[in-house]
Amino acid sequence: MQNRDEIFSTLRDSLVELFELDAADISPEANLYQDLEIDSIDAVDLIDHIKRKTGKKIAADEFKSVRTVSDVVEAVYKLVNPERA
Template sequence: MQTRDDIFALLRDALVELFELDAEQVTLEANLYEDLEIDSIDAIDLIDHLKQLTGKKIAAEQFKAVRTVGDVVEAITSVINQAD
């Protein structure tokens, strides 16, 4: 099982790699849409990337209420900790 810190590091690295963001921009409080300029198409790319990294199926519906990086960390934590 991964900790929230591990998941945040994984997510930060993914955001930096996929969207050419500076790692310093990616904080738990950063708003995906306003601060990081992640649009809905980018969000789908991010979900696909996270599926590959975690090996878990991640439904887009699980991300409808996500607004911040911290929200994504919580959503991924929930997915990873679900019993298969």
């Protein structure tokens, strides 16, 4: 998971697996809370899943500003590529 496309693909697969979402509903513009109906507990599960996938933890404060799938992709990109962020 180095570039944004790979991160998006992995994230989409994770959202399908974790929350039984339809992959067709997951776009970069999709709002996690309104469009995908992810709640705060699901968000914690997603943060934990990202930690297991990357070996790095996203700070909860950073995740508070995340609203869309694209926001998550960007947060993970910065996490795994700190020199490019």
